[in-house]
Amino acid sequence: MELEPEGLLAGTDEHDQYVRYKASSESGGTPGEEEDEESPGEELPPIDLEEEDTASHTCDEDTIVVRPLPVQTPPSTSETTTTYKPRKLLHTRSMKELFHPAAGQAYMAVTEEPVSLKEALGGEDGREWKAAWESEVESLQKNETWVVAKTPPGRNIVGCRWLFVKKGDGRFKVRLVAKGVSQKPGIDFTETFARVAKFTTLRVLLALVAENDWELHTMDVKTAFLNGVLEEEIYMDRPEGLEEEIPAGMVCRLVKAIYGLRKSPRTWYQKIHEFFLAHGFIRSTQDYSLYVNYGRRVLVLVYVDDLVLAAAEVEQIE
């Protein structure tokens, strides 16, 4: 089937993993066409790199997009003109903006963040991006995220890319993410389940905190996933910009669970579970994301790398 970029971010080569493809309009009009489409051409959700804000996005149905989609890379040329054919549907105001006829290239303006290292460093915020990128590289090296290895024959090499996000408060964040969707179940990873907090537990906790006038704090873990040690053998491509450190023909054998891998959240949970057990916490049998320390009277609720701490005395919050 002939594929054609639908419009999102089309026209640049670096971020083709975000471009959604749909059956070209010549073959359109077949029954069930709508259901076949991956997702509506909504604007990219803010790609959230950081801990504090995971809230509004992580639980959102639209964050799935944060992970790169499986790529069937078409010969992408910068001349690709995106033909937009409006579907017959109910238009709301926001949709009108989204599907504005001139939007083919204009999507670039919607997502201000650069999509590649080259673009970031060459752009107007080049200096800020460079600083943020260097800090991420340093963090990766400090955590000994990978060891350089020879390309193993017959192994799946996971791709990777840099994510660039401008935070609401003006900070610049860069993070290396693996293209986890290319990992194959049973070969590259096995169990991926990672539990999430129940809203009910949170509300029960808050109701009790209010009643007993407990302290309520939030904590985040910087680059949380890099704390998790991988059990599987996973090889990753050389990241852009680090070609000098990793010679050609070599790849990175991952030691730590970097963002984007299918198993990273689970690895992180195992890590934090051990941490809490070592510090005298007991995991709730009713909600596995809740930890209680009876001696110190501290409760902790875990949602990925977002922690809520409730304690009777403020000193107990370390």
Added chain:
Amino acid sequence: MSDLGELTTYLGLQISRKRSQRLLTLHQAKYIEKILNRHGMQDARPSLTPLDPNTHLVSNTSVNTTEPGSTVVDLELYQSAVGSLMYAMLGTRPDIAYAVGLVSQFNHSPQSEHWTAVKRIFRYLAGTRELKIQYGSTNESGAYSDADWGAGQDRKSIGGFVFLLNGGAISWASKKQTSIALSTTEAEYMAMTQASKEIIWLQVLLEELGALTHLEQMSKLYGDNQGALSLARNPEYHAWTKHIDIQYHFVCELVLLKKIYLEYCPSIDMLADIMTNALPRTTHDKHAAAMGMQGGQRKGHGTLHEGAC
């Protein structure tokens, strides 16, 4: 790890406290703003209730939705709108639970009247963005369950429950029952079972959290149907309960084990009513307030006719 100080937002819920009065409020104004903008409803005319009590939504099975142009409502748009509402409901908005449950029944083939209902929920949210659940204003705790018998198009009943702790709602659900009830008693009985499963979970959680004082309050389950209450208290052999599946006798057992105490609550005070019915404005507001929901100055309050919404 770094301490980021007082907790103010978590998973999109905004939290604020008045510690001198031991009050804690929970709301989602930011998220609601975001979904209103996303669906172009930010300037919508506010509505006072999430559902019109006088319209009955049915699914139109005669329309073949696989044919292009057969439906006026975009499927993805409809489903994503319902999904946005669902997240708001799960967080802090028990007052829209029934409405969201209803519109999500038409996710497979929405028609224009269903889309109108979805927009009305958005309009209701637009007027009540700041509505908050407040804990601590009363020390009301307890579990309420209710059912609306044979309400659906397929004659299945809607069951629902609301649990209060420290004056605010902590857990709620509105669910279409899986089998058809032959009487209001049966429908209520099944709803009580649904609620008691949650109660048991909650009781253990409270125990683990050391909130032993609340355990007793949390073992009281209020129902508004005397038939269902007597049936659960005294499981005599009644020919007409023979077909109620074993699982629904679960609640009987819990009563026998004294894990749950059943109490009668007159229908007028049954706040789980909001989980099973499209209520008129006064009742809706009353039950919402009983769940600890307050604030949320309704925009354009004076300019709206009550009949117009």
